[in-house]
Amino acid sequence: MMPMSSGRFFTSRLVVSALLMLCFASPLGAQDKSQPWWRHAVFYEIYPRSFADSNNDGLGDLRGITSKLDYLHTLGVDAIWISPCYPSPQFDFGYDVADYENIDPMYGKLADFDVLAREAHKRGIRVIMDFVVNHTSHQHPWFLESKSSRNSPRRDWYIWRDGKGPGQPPNNWESSFGGSAWTLDPTTGQYYYHYFEVQQPDLNWRNPAVEEAMFDVTRFWHKHGVDGFRLDAVDLLYEDPDLKDNPVLPGKNEFGDPKMTNKYNDNLPQVHDELQRLRKVTDANGQVLIGETWTDNIDELKAYYGPHQDEIQLPMDFLFTTVDKRSAPGFRKQIGLAESSGGWPVFVISNHDIVRSYTRYGDGQNNDQIAKLMAGMYLTLRGTPILYYGEELGMENHDPVRKEDVKDPLGQQGWPEQKGRDGERTPMQWTSGANAGFTQGTPWLPVDPAYSTHNVAFESKDTDSILNFYRLLLAMRHRSPALLDGDYIPVDQDDPNILAYLRRSGKETILVALNFSSSSQPFDIGQATHGVSRAKSSVLLTTSSTDVTVKGDKHTILLSPYAVFIARITP
């Protein structure tokens, strides 16, 4: 290998060149093959309504996704998670499933899915389905049958109870979309439970027939080439059988309802027993489980790996999103906690329910630089990253400004405090042409005006773009044994501005230094490399515009505002 520099840090800007790519071609040997595939993979979430529209009806579809697999492959994506594309009345844009074993006509046919899975696999890309386990659509045949009579054989597939009294629901539980979590069915005179929308009744997982029917869904998709599932709202599978009232807290929530803790309908111990049973089924078919695991603390998150690593392989760490804007100590602490959990971390910075990271972390002036900073962090950490479509372009939130434009039921019900999630679901930005090249029809949500400069075609030509930075980072990650499998070793735990760490495997040591501040900051490489004398260092990738030359024994470099600095250390 020809390192870019040896014993000396070169002055740098982001240099996108074949030379740099050569530098990534580590001679240090292949990744640890004994590891399961998902540990070395980079996942990419696709919101199918918004990704690529092949028939110009304004909605994305499966053929659209298939047509973009080469793009994803070149980007360096190893697995795609497709948000729900099953038949659905779309009250919650697919998170209300009316048939778990088919494809909604708006997205295509099952045969289109088979082509997508085949073409993805040809390119080494695995396919993950979103599995909405907690609830179905109110139009699912199971619910229609359940609702038809108190004596229906499927009555107990959902959670039905008598009210406390006339006009009074069974208890005080609230829907996360506002109002009571109970809706009265006038025909049978009982209430059904729905943690989410009225149109999303909760399944009764205490019923073994429900469990078996859902296990069968995983087997069905195995036959269609599905490599795993993202488990939606998995913490909500079980409810207290006595339906005790939840403790009420002072104040009101965004819907004007009393605040409360979901003590009796969230995160019950039985969830873990269920996950262990599910895991046996998916393991039999070599499918991986990813969890939508919102937790309040690291111990709760830790529990999702299972007592014997026998529950979810990849529980998402949303605690990462609670860190204050651009705080080196904040991220250092959170990474440390995740590392201490003993599980394989899954850091998340964006998805279809969260304001885009570009908007959350941006300062309004250096947003592109900060987008690279965030990528420089979470793509070099130990664990499996899950990108959200468009994050690699620096797509930002484009929120509706008028209530009548809001499509998301959450925004419709919570306006104006809660604007909903349309802003993070706008069409993928492919070109500078009409509708960002997403569709020739009318897109279901407006494209973000910033698309003219933040799109795949434009950024591909700009060596300094966010997209090319992602490409380089991902290429580096895939070829670096230290980044794939190495330990995480924090450096200078007290630095208020620079988050720095080593990633070290038996074969390689990588140093990552990230300047989270808006001013240039000195960074002592000598200390970072644990005093390795005359350490030879080769810069792999940096966005620092400052001279980072090492002079004599002085091993301090100056990192420009929000700079990423990644080097290989050779003792």
Ligand code: NOJ
């Ligand atoms: C979590 C999903 O990510 C979100 O989009 C959806 O509204 C709820 N679960 C209900 O399925």
